[in-house]
Amino acid sequence: MIDLYTWQTPNGEKPVLMLEECGLDYRLEMIDISAGEQKTPEFLAINPNGKVPALVDRNGGEGQTVFESGAILIYLAEKTGKFLTASGPGRYETLQWTFFQVGGTGPMLGQWHHFTNAAPDQIPYAIDRYKKESLRLLGVLDDHLKDREWLAGEYSIADIINFGWVRSGLSGLKGEGTETLSHLMAWTERVGSRPAVKRAIEKLDHAKRAKSG
Ligand SMILES: N[C@@H](CCC(=O)N[C@@H](CS)C(=O)NCC(=O)O)C(=O)O
Structure with a gap:
């Protein structure tokens, strides 16, 4: 299962689009940035930059954490082989x-x-x-x-x-x-x-x- 930590903003929306386009199973973990939830120690352990979005892919092993929306989209593209050509x-x-x-x-x-x-x-x-x-x-x-x-x-x-x-x-x-x-x-x-x-x-x-x- 993939946990996506996000909020309803232009940056927070990007990985949701990608997860839906890829047809992956995921859970939305809403981080209310107007209430400062992005600065809690729990969230900073996932993204030390204290911003949404961030993703934890719990499938297999110890899992993979990725923050920064661009990195998250590349991770999901490479995981699924969709929406990013592998080379060239x-x-x-x-x-x-x-x-x-x-x-x-x-x-x-x-x-x-x-x-x-x-x-x-x-x-x-x-x-x-x-x-x-x-x-x-x-x-x-x-x-x-x-x-x-x-x-x-x-x-x-x-x-x-x-x-x-x-x-x-x-x-x-x-x-x-x-x-x-x-x-x-x-x-x-x-x-x-x-x-x-x-x-x-x-x-x-x-x-x-x-x-x-
Ligand atoms: N470069 C980052 C930008 C992330 C970003 O600025 N997120 C905003 C929401 S759109 C945020 O978390 N703001 C709360 C804060 O700065 O404390 C990305 O693309 O993921």
């Missing part, structure tokens, strides 16, 4: 768009969201900087998708990992320059209409509501 140019095409998300849209949109909605003071320079960089990155994705269905050949972990932050960015930055990103919007609809993606979003929503009471 296709593998690196997928990995480059996977890491584009982990080091790009995730942190930039995350900071834009923080400075816009959570910072105690409104700092125009910070808001503008992260907004511009987020829009630029979304534009790179849009341009790449102008003549392809998926980010890297077949549907892959690159699509799975990019989905949540793109959806959040397109909605959060609506009216700020995202209206021209038609290829990216069409891709978001394609990913979002997959049965596994719908199931993942529903399960996470249900688990969060069950935990929050």
Whole structure:
């Protein structure tokens, strides 16, 4: 059995999508980050960085712990042989768009969201900087998708990992320059209409509501 420690956020959602796409058995262990549960000693023993998501695969032996969403998706892809080519140019095409998300849209949109909605003071320079960089990155994705269905050949972990932050960015930055990103919007609809993606979003929503009471 696989235990996934997560919460309903763009990063926390990624492994749920992947587990559903792979058809694996798993248990959702909800870690309420608004209540600080990601900083408890029990959770820090799983992820010393104190952030969701993290996964413990208890199948066989002493089990395998993995944190960082990109590493979790690669682990699950290699465990199942799905959504990441084992070798050759296709593998690196997928990995480059996977890491584009982990080091790009995730942190930039995350900071834009923080400075816009959570910072105690409104700092125009910070808001503008992260907004511009987020829009630029979304534009790179849009341009790449102008003549392809998926980010890297077949549907892959690159699509799975990019989905949540793109959806959040397109909605959060609506009216700020995202209206021209038609290829990216069409891709978001394609990913979002997959049965596994719908199931993942529903399960996470249900688990969060069950935990929050
Ligand atoms: N690079 C990490 C980012 C994880 C991350 O930032 N998780 C957020 C939720 S989206 C979190 O746990 N925040 C709580 C905190 O920082 O204390 C990954 O991709 O897994």
